[in-house]
Amino acid sequence: MAKQGTKGGRVACLLAAGFEDSELRVPLDRLRQAGYLVEIIGAEAGERLEGERKREIVTTDFSIDEVQVADYEGLLIPGGHSPDKLRADRRFVDFVKDFDRTGRPLAAVCHGPQLLLAAELQRGRTLTAWKTIQSDLRQAGAEVKDQAVVVDGNWITSRQPDDLQAFSSKFIEELGDLEERGGWQPAAAST
Numbered sequence: 001m002a003k004q005g006t007k008g009g010r011v012a013c014l015l016a017a018g019f020e021d022s023e024l025r026v027p028l029d030r031l032r033q034a035g036y037l038v039e040i041i042g043a044e045a046g047e048r049l050e051g052e053r054k055r056e057i058v059t060t061d062f063s064i065d066e067v068q069v070a071d072y073e074g075l076l077i078p079g080g081h082s083p084d085k086l087r088a089d090r091r092f093v094d095f096v097k098d099f100d101r102t103g104r105p106l107a108a109v110c111h112g113p114q115l116l117l118a119a120e121l122q123r124g125r126t127l128t129a130w131k132t133i134q135s136d137l138r139q140a141g142a143e144v145k146d147q148a149v150v151v152d153g154n155w156i157t158s159r160q161p162d163d164l165q166a167f168s169s170k171f172i173e174e175l176g177d178l179e180e181r182g183g184w185q186p187a188a189a190s191t
Contacts, residue, residue: 008036008175009073009184012099014092014115015040015060018081021051022161023109024058027076030168036175038076041067043089052080064091069098073184074175079110079130087118097121100154104184105174107156109167113137116155126150127157 011031015024031038042049042060050057075096077083086092097119100106108116113129114136116122123141128134128150137144148163149156149170156174158167178184 008034008179010037010039010071011074011076011175012067012072012095013038013040013076013078014064014082014086014095015042015049015058015078016082016085017049018052018085019049019056019078020080020082020110020161021053021055022164023078023080023112024051025056026161026164027078027107027109027168027171030165030172031076034172034175036074036172039067039072041095064089064095067095069095069102072099072104073178074105074107074171075099076171077106077108077112077115079108079112081111083108083111083114087115093118103154104178105156105171106154107167107171107174109158109164110160113157125155126152127155128159129157130159 028038039061040058041062041064045060045063045066047060096115100121110130111133113127113133117140122137126143128145128147129137134144148166149158156171
């Protein structure tokens with residue numbers, strides 16, 4: 001699934017089976033069009049993952065054990081059932097915690113903020129999520145806004161598939177802002 005970008009750096013996409021198909025496809029295509037290399041990271045490398053609606057089938061590029069936070073400019077967490085599966089695996093929760101500490105753009109859509117909850121990062125933050133996750137976030141000390149895109153520091157969050165164009169645009173904008181500030185220098189092209 002990985003494809004070398006020409007402009008920016010690498011974006012990690014944490015994924016398990018049952019992801020919301022459009023919440024992977026739309027940001028993935030938009031990021032690639034903007035020149036980013038998106039790598040699918042799962043429990044195992046080479047694992048075949050099918051979307052909840054069975055429209056998308058992807059193969060993981062790397063196992064979570066093979067990647068380092070320092071190698072990624074951005075982090076994408078699609079929704080669907082994927083985040084619920086990932087949050088049960090401490091390796092993914094730790095990756096999210098470590099990535100958040102970098103201050104680089106972290107984009108989570110729909111059920112994606114479940115991973116932020118599992119990492120206990122939500123208290124005092126402002127974000128949005130799928131309507132059933134919004135109450136969980138509030139109860140856990142987050143300020144929740146019911147709008148298409150919410151940005152709080154390095155977090156970009158959205159509610160649902162209808163928000164994906166705005167979500168993807170904002171994520172790409174935040175990655176570009178990071179680059180302009182000199183906060184990220186793309187690594188040399190990989191093979």
